[in-house]
Amino acid sequence: MHFAGLDLAWGNRSPTGVAVLDDSGALCHLSAARTDADIEASLAPYLDDGLVVGVDAPLVVTNETGNRAAERALNKDFARFDAGAHPSNLSIPTFRNGLRGARVCEQLGLDMDPASRAPRRAVEVYPHPATVALFELGRTLKYKNKQGRSVARLRDELLTLMRLLESLAAATPALHLVPHDGWRALVTSVEEATSKAQLRVAEDQVDSVVCAYVVLFRERRPEAMTTYGTFADGYIVTPTLPDGLVPSPRAPRVEQRVDVVRRATQEYAMGFPAVQAAAEEAIEIVVGVLDDAGLNYLSVTGRAKSIASFAEKAGRTIDGVALFADPLTEIGDVIGLRVITYVHSDVASVAELLAAETVVIEDRDMGQATASEGGFGYASRHLQIRLAPSEQVVHPLIGDRQIQVQIRTVLQHAWAEFEHDIRYKGTIPDEHRADFDRRFTLAAGLLELADQQFSTIRERLHDGVREPSVTVADDDPRISPRELAAFLAGEYADASWSRPDHYAWIAGLVLELGITSLAELADTIRAVDSGAIEARMGYRNRAGAVRRLDDALLVSYGDRYIRLHGNAHRVDRLQARLQKMSPDAESD
Secondary structure, eight states, X not given: OEEEEEEOOSSSSSOEEEEEEOTTSBEEEEEEEOSHHXXXXXXXXXXXXXXXXXXXXXSOOOOSSSOOHHHHHHHHHHGGGTOOOOOOOTTSGGGTTOOHHHHHHHHHTOBOOTTOOOSEEEEEBOHHHHHHHHHXXXXXXXXXXXXXXXXXXXXXXXXXXXXXXXXXXXXXXXXXXXXXXXXXXXXXXXXXXXSHHHHHHHHHHHHHHHHHHHHHHHHHOGGGEEEEEETTTEEEEEEOOOTTOOOOOOOOOSSOHHHHHHHHHHHHHHTHHHHHHHHHHHHHHXXXXXXXXXXXXXXXXXXXXXXXXXXXXXXXXETTEESOSSHHHHOTTSEEEEEEESSTHHHHHHHHXXXXXXXXXXXXXXXXXXXXXXXXXXXXXXXXXXXXXXXXXXXXXXXXXXXXEEEEEHHHHHHHHHHHHHHTTTOSOGGGHHHHHHHHHHHHHHHHHHHHHHHHHHHHHTTSOOOOOOOOOTTOOSOOHHHHHHHHHHHOTTOBOOOHHHHHHHHHHHHHTTOOSHHHHHHHHHXXXXXXXHHHHTOSSOOBHHHHHHHHHHHHHTHHHHTSGGGGGGHHHHHHHHHHHSGGGGGO
């Protein structure tokens, strides 16, 4: 017999924690799953020997609104310990097409009747009251991400829960976690976590272990369990609340919220010039990454959050609870950058390039989130990044500051700016709000279609006209950027367009090398092995024509090319690329 726990996400977008214990209480599986198929694949190997699953998600819901009877009864006992259950009812959008928990149980052939003794069965459980009862806690541990809870606090509370679970090795029934490699790795990941997103992935798996232990506990000590509700209209099973256990007093407020905001704002104002300088440097870094890859983009802009904007955000609350317990460390868009691309496919390219060059703390595709709910609206890719440790030394103004990068197409940008200007300045009369919402949604759908058509147009033109318009003076001694663009289109037929101004820039470098004709340039670049360059560089995206020429000149002229006046701003990057393209690098 095996005992499994599912900390089941109500939809496919968030991870589901999966844990399995053997008959002795030893952990034998621990993972995070996304889809129903992933969950089924994780649990299928244990079905033949008998499997009892504890599911942290509603399995039976019949009420249209409000709480189930099971939740009301459980809350009467556990709400004072902060372990009350949230209401489950059929008006919740996620439940309109059925309950995911019930669907997963059906796919696995699990009997959901709490009275069942079938070899394959499942019951609904809830980790919060279980931990209160098992460990006799005065209040729940605050490891769930709520407004006002810092990363440090969430990490400490989650580690406390993990150590408490490890202590059950001496309990009846015993729970053996430490010998499992996955558990030890999970503990390490929590100890080293620096973001709430990292803790969320671990939290789901820890909760799944709690769920698995609850069903093992129920099997071995049924007299110490309580079932709230009935199979007919919904139930929750949990270890019984110990007699005499009382809630611990709430911690007093050490500092008034207004004082926290005032202090944080004052500190931010004192350091604001440094933040501004860091924002300017961050723009230069991102521009360098994109230019170095030869990506054709419209613009890169950025700003340091103003002192007034910081103060406003630091003071935000939701339902009376502060959104940021420590504004100076938790507000992630103090440095905000925006990259605007021409076509949608380049949004992913920018995100991929930044992921390769920086540490990505969080990556949210707002358009994908909207689409997954069947709608149209705000579409933008939001990356929360930090420089790699080696780059923090090179760029001390930025150091370990977080940088938020929004990436969107020019059409997505136009929609977002107009919608924000109209909606958030309060200029929509109440009687027109529903109509305007519909029109904004319609416009978003049309722009998504337009983005798709622009991408198709660019792909079909890839083998056709390839001459960006660049205006230069008649007396310019350089090879004409227009002529250079046409020449490179023939030399690098599989290359993508480069930014128009980059053709003029590379023409200046060619002139610095003393090359004044296309014939001379052709002799130079055809003398190098472009296939070997491409293989060694391993371009993550289709490199632009200017980038291809840049690499060819770098290989051909080496240090002389690096020392050109026009390359003074990127000496380190060129040296790194030359090292990567050298024959010796092949064995690294």
